[in-house]
Amino acid sequence: MKGYMIKYPGRKWLKHVALSGEEELRNLLPDTEQFTPKGFVSMIDRYPVLFVKPDLGMKGQGVMKVYYKDDSIVIRTESGRYTYPNAKYAALRLKQLIGTKRYIMQQGIDLIQIDGNPIDFRILMHLRRDETWKYFGVMGKVAAPNRFVTNHSSGGRAIRLHHALGLSRQDCEPWEKKLRELAYKVARGMKKHFPLITELGLDIAIDSQHRVWLLEANTRPQFQLFRYHSNPKLYAQIASSVKHIRSDE
Numbered sequence: 001m002k003g004y005m006i007k008y009p010g011r012k013w014l015k016h017v018a019l020s021g022e023e024e025l026r027n028l029l030p031d032t033e034q035f036t037p038k039g040f041v042s043m044i045d046r047y048p049v050l051f052v053k054p055d056l057g058m059k060g061q062g063v064m065k066v067y068y069k070d071d072s073i074v075i076r077t078e079s080g081r082y083t084y085p086n087a088k089y090a091a092l093r094l095k096q097l098i099g100t101k102r103y104i105m106q107q108g109i110d111l112i113q114i115d116g117n118p119i120d121f122r123i124l125m126h127l128r129r130d131e132t133w134k135y136f137g138v139m140g141k142v143a144a145p146n147r148f149v150t151n152h153s154s155g156g157r158a159i160r161l162h163h164a165l166g167l168s169r170q171d172c173e174p175w176e177k178k179l180r181e182l183a184y185k186v187a188r189g190m191k192k193h194f195p196l197i198t199e200l201g202l203d204i205a206i207d208s209q210h211r212v213w214l215l216e217a218n219t220r221p222q223f224q225l226f227r228y229h230s231n232p233k234l235y236a237q238i239a240s241s242v243k244h245i246r247s248d249e
Contacts, residue, residue, distance in 0.1 A: 051106045
């Protein structure tokens, strides 16, 4: 597949298509499709939970959660909750809410939780001058009570990996190694398809069966979460690296 000469590819669908073409990454990706009412009816029949997301969007804005409850389908937005008797009516409502924007539909992952609040993770990578990737680490994000997105702007809070997994620092080392290896695989795949990228913020999910998923690869990522990393010097190192990378623009 020919690489896209875009430094900051924003479209979720474009990145999903690129990474799903990589054999070693395909199994990391939740089932994802572009939104159409007909496609939604089919997809909600396959998965009990879907997330409907803007193809271009940041900080969890515009994300909707759709799921079965009893014999109805519920659509949850940032500001409301709508209940419909079947998938066809729910699809029509989604179409109204979306309007002319491009959205994707993504298989809902049963995320690990703390006190009933879902957790996902951010891995940060930067490209060095010698064209090798530097792995900075991983931090978790816990959703605020009664929220389904974990972003800080929606009330989410930082959590360290071992706390999220309920492990000691020592027992968490195999997880650290596993996520680091995964990050380098994704970075190689992204660089192959988007040769100009220099930063990656990987949104990672760990489900209740401890399977790892890649939710999204962000190419101009926020990094404030890393203020709470166990290494007190790490945030300053990241900020310096970001300044260096973006000064070339």
